[in-house]
Amino acid sequence: MSSFPARTALLAYRAAGVALYPLVGPYLTYRAMKGKEERSRRLERFGFASLARPRGPLVWVHAASVGETLAILPLIRELRRREIHVLLTTGTVTSAALVRSRLGDEVIHQYVPLDLKFPIKRFIAYWKPDACITAESEIWPTTILELTRRHIPQIRVNARISDRSFDRWRNRASLAEALFGKMSLVVAQSDLDAERFRELGAWPVIVSGNLKSDTDPPPCDEQVLQTYRKQVGNRPTWAAISTFEGEEKTAAAVHGALKPKMGQLTILVPRHPDRADAIEAMLKEAGLNVARRSRNDELTSETDVFLGDSIGEMGLYLRLTEIAFVGRSLSGEGGQNPLEPALLGCAILSGPHVQNFRDAYQHLVRKGAARIVKDADMLERAVHYLLANDMARMKMVDAGHDAMEEMRGALSKTVKALEPYINPLTVSARLQPKSAAI
Structure with missing residues (x-):
């Protein structure tokens, strides 16, 4: 040309x-x-x-x-x-x-x-x-x-x-x-x-x-965090963050499959909070009880999904769990930033489509801080394994901290x-x- x-x-x-x-x-x-x-x-x-x-x-x-x-x-x-x-x-x-x-x-x-x-x-x-x-x-x-x-x-x-x-x-x-x-x-x-x-x-x-x-770990309101931690109590938790259309349905399916075994709370944080009404409707159609951050809903023992539909509170959601699936990687393309979950002590799961963060994922996977799952079934098995195995989960969390130090x-x-x-x-x-x- x-x-x-x-x-x-x-x-x-x-x-x-x-x-x-x-x-x-x-x-x-x-x-x-x-x-x-x-x-x-x-x-x-x-x-x-x-x-x-x-x-x-x-x-x-x-x-x-x-x-x-x-x-x-x-x-x-x-x-x-x-x-x-x-x-x-x-x-x-x-x-x-x-x-x-x-x-x-x-x-x-x-x-x-x-x-x-x-x-x-x-x-x-x-x-x-x-x-x-x-x-x-x-x-x-x-x-x-x-x-x-x-x-x-x-x-x-x-x-x-x-x-x-x-x-x-x-x-x-x-x-x-x-x-x-x-x-x-x-x-x-x-x-x-x-x-x-x-x-x-x-x-x-x-x-x-x-x-x-x-970057520093994303901040959060300590009082709000303590309130939600008391409401969650001893329930195991996992989060699906920065999700795109289609991945919320996957998270709902994972929750439904694991609930009888683990009784977990699922924290769902869509990449675009303006989709929250549609996501809530989908979750309710699936028979799940939903609490929304934007409404200040209480998390009870009956709550299935905590829908994080607020802006700038990723630090809050990630501090409520030690397992994070990072979206735009299963049904989306390119992936989303996995470094915030690593900074805040989460074992990281992701789909295979992470081209936009290729180097970060390669380093995290190599260190043992992240695992790539190819589909919904593999995500379900990985979440179940990490919820049920404290030592395996903490090993990934520690590896994430080490990886972040090396990348600075x-x-x-x-x-x-x-x-x-x-x-x-x-x-x-x-x-x-x-x-x-x-």
């Missing part, structure tokens, strides 16, 4: 964005009705700021959703420690709620503008970032080109690229080089990710490991790689007079 087709494709992309611009408003209104947008903040999607820009150096950090936001928290705190202002954009309502609960006023939060010419130009012209740091895997052509035009460094951290995305970009090699080649630095999660970014045109590329291995260090490597970009900003920030926004 020549550079001419790449230029043509980018021009076509931008032209399509201009043509579709009038339809964006109704589309965002529809999403707001579905609870997927904050109605009062929709203008942020068009690049209109809802807050004032502070005086001094500012780094634009983008994390698409909850997982990316959690991964980048330690890096954000390092930037703030250096007195650099952080403008953090995210793309989902749940990630915005997480930012409020974890970071509060430490950062300026905005919803990420749509990757269209007018919103992006408006956004960048107002905020005037000194650098842009993006977490993980998103590629937005208009944003990349506008940042390049303004000579703003673009840095990708905790970078990964899935098998499917890599194949798609490799089949458009010239277009990939036109975009990936604009990045000032890529800090990749693994050697494989680094090799792929280099092949697609990025340079320089270094390897840091996964930033998620350097990604944050320090990332910060070191970023020093040429953030050290001058640190000096400038500390020379700035303490004053109001401009």
Whole structure:
């Protein structure tokens, strides 16, 4: 593929964005009705700021959703420690709620503008970032080109690229080089990710490991935790977390098969809490008694499933068990982050589809902290075995702690790689007079 087709494709992309611009408003209104947008903040999607820009150096950090936001928290705190202002954009309502609960006023939060010419130009012209740091895997052509035009460094951290995305970009090699080649630095999660970014045109590329291995365990309200622990009592528990459609039915089937033998409580935490009503209806249809966190329902001896339909409380749910099945891995594709359960002392189970967290799972499985199950029957047997065998369960828990210790260090490597970009900003920030926004 020549550079001419790449230029043509980018021009076509931008032209399509201009043509579709009038339809964006109704589309965002529809999403707001579905609870997927904050109605009062929709203008942020068009690049209109809802807050004032502070005086001094500012780094634009983008994390698409909850997982990316959690991964980048330690890096954000390092930037703030250096007195650099952080403008953090995210793309989902749940990630915005997480930012409020974890970071509060430490950062300026905005919803990420749509990757269209007018919103992006408006956004960048107002905020005037000194650098842009993006977490993980998103590629937005208009944003990349506008940042390049303004000579703003673009840095990708905790970078990964899935098998499917890599194949798609490799089949458009010239277009990939036109975009990936604009990045000032890529800090990749693994050697494989680094090799792929280099092949697609990025340079320089270094390897840091996964930033998620350097995050603190997710917090929880200690009083709430103690209340639920008293309600659970001596009942054995297991959790199915970050589940996608189809995996809740699997969890219900596992619960039904094991209940006569184990009398366990199943903790079910869907990846998208807005599906909770439908999940509850399915569970009740299966004859199960459901308690929901969002209703503050009590857990009684009759409760079959504790439905974790709240945002930002994974730390609570994982502290109530020592066995966690991590979803989007049986009926979904790509897997979800297994590091939080490892940090909080859980034996980890997962389906086979974990491409997005391949390195983490390989390390956890090799250490004996995680087991891969190929189907619902194998999941049922694994949960039963771990519920019934304390020594086997604790061996996996201990292996998880060891694995996490071995995986640490990604944050320090990332910060070191970023020093040429953030050290001058640190000096400038500390020379700035303490004053109001401009």
